[in-house]
Amino acid sequence: MTEPSQKIEQIIQEVEKVIVGKRSVIELSLTALLAGGHVLIEDVPGVGKTMLVRALAKSIDTSFRRIQFTPDLLPSDVTGVSVFNPETRDFEFRPGPIMGNIVLADEINRTAPRTQAALLEGMAENSVTVDGETRPLAEPFFVMATQNPIEYEGTYALPEAQLDRFLFKITMGYPTKQEEIDLLSAKQQAEPLENTKAVIGLTDLLELKRSAADVFVADELKSYIVELVQATRRHTLVSLGVSPRGAIAMMQAAKSFAFVSGRQFVTPDDIQYLAPFIFTHRLILSANALYNEATPEQIIQDVLKNTAVPVEKSRFNG
Structure with missing residues (x-):
């Protein structure tokens, strides 16, 4: 196992000490981080959305900030104030709190659109403007936002422009019976999050990001990728x-996912696997x-079913 793979596995x-049975969700979150994207986690309360973000932040020695979105939150509460x-x-x-490496935007759809928009500039430009002065954000800057389904009371649907800034939209899902038993056993001894420690630092993270960007496509x-994207535009x-x-997002995510999977080249399977997480929230x-x-x-x-898949596998690894 190579050193980057060891760091990713760590x-x-x-x-996984905190989030039981959700390895695929953890891999997707790490993929987005290395790709320079952001993640929206939508699911019902109590399935571990917030804990996932906190555990990922604790496993990496970087600055972590949390924004608890509420109906009375102001844009300056997000960006800062003079x-x-x-x-x-x-x-x-x-x-x-937006001035951090990993930012948890908790229950993002419980605040008004103007406050949601305060996060949009940071996600889009890696900077925020306060009192007419543009201030750069940290590198890396990674937002993991959680939201309850929009049919719940007291929520505001995210605008299309902000949804498009999220690389992935994923769900946690309920655990299986055995996973839930394991969760109860872990909680019986101590709070699992307290036992989570940082296994890489900021320098390591930036090096992993550079290596993921070098993956061959x-x-x-x-x-x-372009054929899939254009097919969505033609769909009746x-x-x-x-x-x-969205096409750029797919290429970047596929490179990072291949890297997380231990490969230096992207395959059609990577693209097909990632398509639902990247494309669905971008459709109207x-x-x-x-x-x-x-x-x-x-x-x-x-x-995916009606788009021809490339088959010359020898070409994919360069």
Whole structure:
């Protein structure tokens, strides 16, 4: 096992001390981190969304900030504010919780759209503007946002522009019976999060990101990604398909996922596996689709089924 693979496995094992039976979700979260993207976790309360983010943050020795979104949260509560200092007779900037490496945006859809938008500039530009001055964010800057399903009371649907900034939209799901028993056993002894420790530092993380960016993508697979994206735009049940940003997101995520999987090249299987997590939240369905109760997941599966897959495997590894 190579050294990068060892580091990745160490992170996964630390998070698994807290999150039982969700290795695929942990791998996707780590994939997004290495790809420079952000993750939206949507699921019902109590399945471990917040704990996943906290455990991942504890396993990496970087700065961690948490924003608890509420209906009365203001944009300045996210970005920070300039405060007048009577001693210096000048304004001093007091950074908000967005100024961290890993940021947990907890229950993001419980706050008003203008406060949600305060996070959008940071996710899009890696900077925030306060009182007319643009301030860069930390590197890396990684947002993991949680939300309850929008049919719950007291929630605001995220605008399409912000949804498009999330690399992945994933769900946790309920644990199996045995996994839930294991969870109870772990909780009986001590709080698992307290036993989670940092296994890599910021320098290691940045090196892993650079290595993931060097993963090889064959021209045939770039063409395959574009064909999938364009197929979503032509689909009869879709009003607005995946944007070019979505195609770029797929290529970056596929490279990072291959790296997390221990490979230096992307395969068609990587793209097919990641497509539901990258594409579904970027679709706007037609009225006919809503009338027939079609789902984005069904449409993506239809697109994958009807798009030819590259088969020259010898080309994928360069």
